Amino acid sequence: MNGNDDRAETDGGTAEGSARTEGGPSRFAPADRVESVPPSGIREFFEVAENRDDVISLGVGEPDFTAPWAARSAAIDSLERGRTSYTANRGMLDLREAIAGRVTRYGQSYDPDTEILVTTGASEAVDLAFRAFVNPGDTVALPTPTYVSYEPGVRFAGGEPLPVHTHHEDDWALTPEALLEAGADEADVLVLCYPNNPTGATMDADEMDAVADFCREHDLLVIADEIYAALTYEGDHQSIATRPGMRERTVVINGFSKAYAMTGLRLGYAMGPETAIDAMTKVHQYAMLSAPTTAQHAALAAIERCDDEVERMRREYDRRRRYVVSRLRELGIDVAEPGGAFYAFPRVADVAPEGDARAFATELLEAEGVAAVPGTAFGAGGEGHIRISYATGLDDLKEAMARLERFLS
Amino acid sequence: MDEATRSLIDALVADARESTADLARQTGLDEAAVEEKIAELEASGALRGYTAVVDWEATDEERVSAVIEVNVELDRETDYDDVARRIAESPAVDSLRLMSGDYDFAVNVSGSSMGDVSRFVSEEVAPLPAVTKTVTHYVMETFKERGIRFTDHDDDDRLSVTP
Numbered sequence: 001m002n003g004n005d006d007r008a009e010t011d012g013g014t015a016e017g018s019a020r021t022e023g024g025p026s027r028f029a030p031a032d033r034v035e036s037v038p039p040s041g042i043r044e045f046f047e048v049a050e051n052r053d054d055v056i057s058l059g060v061g062e063p064d065f066t067a068p069w070a071a072r073s074a075a076i077d078s079l080e081r082g083r084t085s086y087t088a089n090r091g092m093l094d095l096r097e098a099i100a101g102r103v104t105r106y107g108q109s110y111d112p113d114t115e116i117l118v119t120t121g122a123s124e125a126v127d128l129a130f131r132a133f134v135n136p137g138d139t140v141a142l143p144t145p146t147y148v149s150y151e152p153g154v155r156f157a158g159g160e161p162l163p164v165h166t167h168h169e170d171d172w173a174l175t176p177e178a179l180l181e182a183g184a185d186e187a188d189v190l191v192l193c194y195p196n197n198p199t200g201a202t203m204d205a206d207e208m209d210a211v212a213d214f215c216r217e218h219d220l221l222v223i224a225d226e227i228y229a230a231l232t233y234e235g236d237h238q239s240i241a242t243r244p245g246m247r248e249r250t251v252v253i254n255g256f257s258k259a260y261a262m263t264g265l266r267l268g269y270a271m272g273p274e275t276a277i278d279a280m281t282k283v284h285q286y287a288m289l290s291a292p293t294t295a296q297h298a299a300l301a302a303i304e305r306c307d308d309e310v311e312r313m314r315r316e317y318d319r320r321r322r323y324v325v326s327r328l329r330e331l332g333i334d335v336a337e338p339g340g341a342f343y344a345f346p347r348v349a350d351v352a353p354e355g356d357a358r359a360f361a362t363e364l365l366e367a368e369g370v371a372a373v374p375g376t377a378f379g380a381g382g383e384g385h386i387r388i389s390y391a392t393g394l395d396d397l398k399e400a401m402a403r404l405e406r407f408l409s
Numbered sequence: 410m411d412e413a414t415r416s417l418i419d420a421l422v423a424d425a426r427e428s429t430a431d432l433a434r435q436t437g438l439d440e441a442a443v444e445e446k447i448a449e450l451e452a453s454g455a456l457r458g459y460t461a462v463v464d465w466e467a468t469d470e471e472r473v474s475a476v477i478e479v480n481v482e483l484d485r486e487t488d489y490d491d492v493a494r495r496i497a498e499s500p501a502v503d504s505l506r507l508m509s510g511d512y513d514f515a516v517n518v519s520g521s522s523m524g525d526v527s528r529f530v531s532e533e534v535a536p537l538p539a540v541t542k543t544v545t546h547y548v549m550e551t552f553k554e555r556g557i558r559f560t561d562h563d564d565d566d567r568l569s570v571t572p
Contacts, residue, residue, distance in 0.1 A: 034418040049569035059570035148572045197572075226425070319416055326434035341532050371570055392424070 008244045035150045041377030045361065048369040055373040056400045058388045061343075063086075064260035065316075067298065068309040071260060073299030075294045083293055090204050091118025091269070092164075093323060098303040099269055106229060107157050107242040108252060114274040116298075117281050117289045122227045122255035122268030124284070127268065128152055129251050130225045132191060132279040134159035141184035143174050144381030145345070147197045147225070151379065155189075157212040162187050165381045168347050171336045172201035185218040194242060195228040196379045198387035199345040200321075200338020203238050212243035221248040227268070230259035230310060234339035248273050251280070256295075258341075260302045294295040317342050317384040320390040320397055325400040328388075331408060342391045345375065349384030351408055357384050368403035413438050417446055418455075422556070425459040462557045466550075473547065474503075474519040475526045479513035479534060480542040487539050489513070495537055500530045512544070523547065 029035075042059065049055045066072075090096065096112035103110065110116050119125040126149065136141060136158035142150050144163040151161045164182040166172045174192070192211070195202045203211070215222055222240055229237040241250040255268030268291075271281055321338060328335045328346050335346035352360035358374040362388075365371050375382025390397060401404060410418075416436045420427055433440045450456040465472035481492050489507055496516060497505050503517040516534070520526050530543055551559050 040572065042572065046568065046570040055569060057569045060567050061571040062567055063564070064567070276431055315416065319420055322416075322437045323431065323434040328439075373570060377572075394435075 012397070019341055022199055023038050024285050033155055033158060037155050042148070042373050045365065045371060045373060048362075052365075052369060054369045055365070056369060056392070056403070058129060058370040058390075058392065058397075058400055059373045060261045060389050060391055061260065062359065062391060063313065063342075064391050065313050067260060067262045067265065068302060068306040070263060070305040070309075071265075071298040071302040075298035078294050078297035083297065083334060085293065087118075087290045087293050089115065089281055089290055092300070094295075095300045095303075097270075099271075099301055102303050103252075103254070103271065106206070106226070106239045107238050108239055108271065110271040111274075115271055115277050117270045117284060118296060119255075119268045119270060119284060119346055120288050120291045121266040122225065122253050122259065123149060123264075124250075124288060124291075125222065125253040125255070125268045125270040125280070126150070126225060127156075128280040128283050128287075129253065130154055130157040130159065131283050132265050132276070133221055133223075136346060138189065139187040140189040141179065141182065141187040141220070142191050142379070143196075144180075144379030145172075145198055145375055145385070146193050146378060146381075148192070148377055150193075152193050163380060166199075166201070167381075168334070168336055168345075168385070171269070172196065172199040172345070173207055175207070175212050176213055178330040179211070179214050185214075186218070187218075187220060188221045189223060190215060191223045191225065193225040193227075194238070195232055195338075195340025196343075197228065197341055198343050198373070198375065198382065198385075199336065200341045200343045201234055201336065202234060202339035204235055205238055208240055212240050212246050215240070215249065216245050220249070222246065224250055224254065225253045227253065227255050227258050228341040229254060230316060230397060231314055232240040232340040233314075233321060234337070237340070251276050253301050256299050256302055257312075260299075260306060261313065262298065262302065264294070265298055267291055267295040267299045272349070289350055297314060297320060317390065320392075320394055322388050323394065324397060325333075326399070331401070331405055344388045344390065345382070345385050346388065347385050352384070355384060357382075357386055364404065364407055368407045370400050370403050370407075372379050412476040413442075414450070415441065417449070419460075421447075421456070453473055462555050464551070464559045471521050472519060473521065473523050473526055474517065474551075474560075475533065475548060477516040477530060477544075479514040479516060479540060480515045481539040482534075482536075482541050483496070483539060492537060492539050496534060499529060499533050501525065501533075512542075514521060529537045 004124040049057055085155055095118060100110050100112040108142030123193060130153045133198050134157040139161045139162050140154045140159045141162045141164050154161045154192060164178055164184055165176050166178060224240050239251045241247050251270055251272040253270050257263040315389040324344050325335055333346045335344050338344050348357050349355040350362045358376060362371050372386040372388050413436045414425045418433050420432050431444050432443045464529055493505055501518045501520055503519055506515045508515050518526055530545055534540060535543055
């Protein structure tokens with residue numbers, strides 16, 4: 001055994017006699033709030049899918065397009081010019097101004113000087129919002145199914161997640177009744193993610209009005225993750241922050257990862273009243289200082305010069321969306337019409353062994369090499385479903401659907 | 410143009426061989442409506458044809474392509490359409506466009522040898538009375554044609570499964 005093997009064994013901590021076992025329990029035991037969070041529900045799928053070479057993955061939550069050339073070029077140019085320093089904590093002012101101009105299309109109006117914070121991906125913005133506004137013991141209402149990071153984020157901030165069930169039968173609509181039934185009238189914060197990951201659900205104007213009424217009536221702060229806003233296929237994107245009396249109690253989060261296919265550049269932003277952005281900036285300036293400068297230059301170019309490419313990508317996703325939904329329904333699998341994002345969330349309970357979506361996903365992966373994420377990874381509300389991402393080419397989608405058909409026959 | 414028609418055109422541009430059933434799935438139209446719309450687009454001249462995109466390097470066929478810049482001088486009796494009609498007659502011409510800038514026409518031609526292309530230029534273009542100058546650029550390698558990349562596909566290096 002060579003030195004490298006020794007080190008690997010020790011680091012792994014699995015072999016008898018390794019440094020870790022000899023030394024007893026690690027002194028670096030995670031804090032309780034970290035220990036209490038289970039590993040991601042997609043981890044085991046990731047590992048199986050990674051170790052097979054014939055897998056068509058429908059489990060990828062990121063665009064299969066490359067960032068538009070104008071954005072990449074701006075990033076390269078910024079490096080060549082040596083723009084490698086920190087920017088203002090809140091981000092470059094011209095980027096914040098461009099963001100302020102861009103979001104007017106959703107009826108949003110924010111002062112780039114005081115009401116916008118540029119972050120390292122929308123994920124950081126979500127985390128900042130939890131840390132800035134959730135006190136230990138506060139209750140945070142989370143519609144389920146929803147994006148996997150919210151619940152851990154709430155727990156890391158010391159809050160208590162409160163699941164609010166939405167249902168396939170109602171096209172995953174979030175209603176005041178559902179909020180009331182879950183006890184969200186007693187909650188402190190509500191997290192919205194529309195268009196939704198994993199269901200693709202969007203909210204129409206009336207639904208958004210009703211949820212806004214509930215939030216005002218029960219004095220809830222809202223963290224509205226609108227990262228998929230630009231990928232809306234049915235109707236216009238609705239933002240709760242545009243409802244009367246909601247701007248002052250809402251932090252809107254958005255970013256460049258999904259619409260501009262810039263996931264790896266890690267750039268997002270938060271918008272809200274000055275006091276909210278001040279609080280989030282305080283956390284941000286100690287944790288991150290400022291978002292990556294190179295990515296900020298790319299983002300500025302993306303806003304200024306890449307509308308056509310975004311529209312081209314949106315149209316392509318829309319074609320795939322229609323194809324996937326149509327094929328699933330032909331195969332007898334019930335799926336609510338996704339109005340945004342790039343996910344379909346079909347109900348496989350009727351065709352799964354004992355109605356278990358996790359078993360279904362496992363068998364589909366093993367038998368046919370098609371990776372889809374079990375719905376329970378997105379919370380209890382996802383039971384009986386799988387998430388299918390159509391951020392993959394049509395040829396692969398066709399092959400995946402053919403394999404699914406074979407699997408079901 | 411309505412969204413379904415636009416979607417149908419996008420799908421055909423991406424792959425004109427798609428089945429009517431698949432086109433229907435992508436556009437949200439039923440199959441009869443897809444066929445009807447395609448017929449309408451063909452009748453209106455919006456859809457002019459369906460051709461294959463061939464990487465000749467991958468065949469054992471010799472293929473030489475060139476882009477020819479053509480300058481013309483017009484007179485009372487001759488306009489751009491007259492010149493274009495004459496040049497477009499040749500089966501060697503893949504595309505012919507009137508351009509802004511330093512020259513008037515861009516002609517994409519192909520043949521089985523450089524001699525074919527040279528003959529086309531010297532015998533069919535240069536002798537036209539209106540033509541004052543030609544510049545021939547031979548294609549050395551094609552990387553992308555009509556939206557299709559000829560280079561090897563990059564591997565998908567995204568994580569297999571992500572949130």
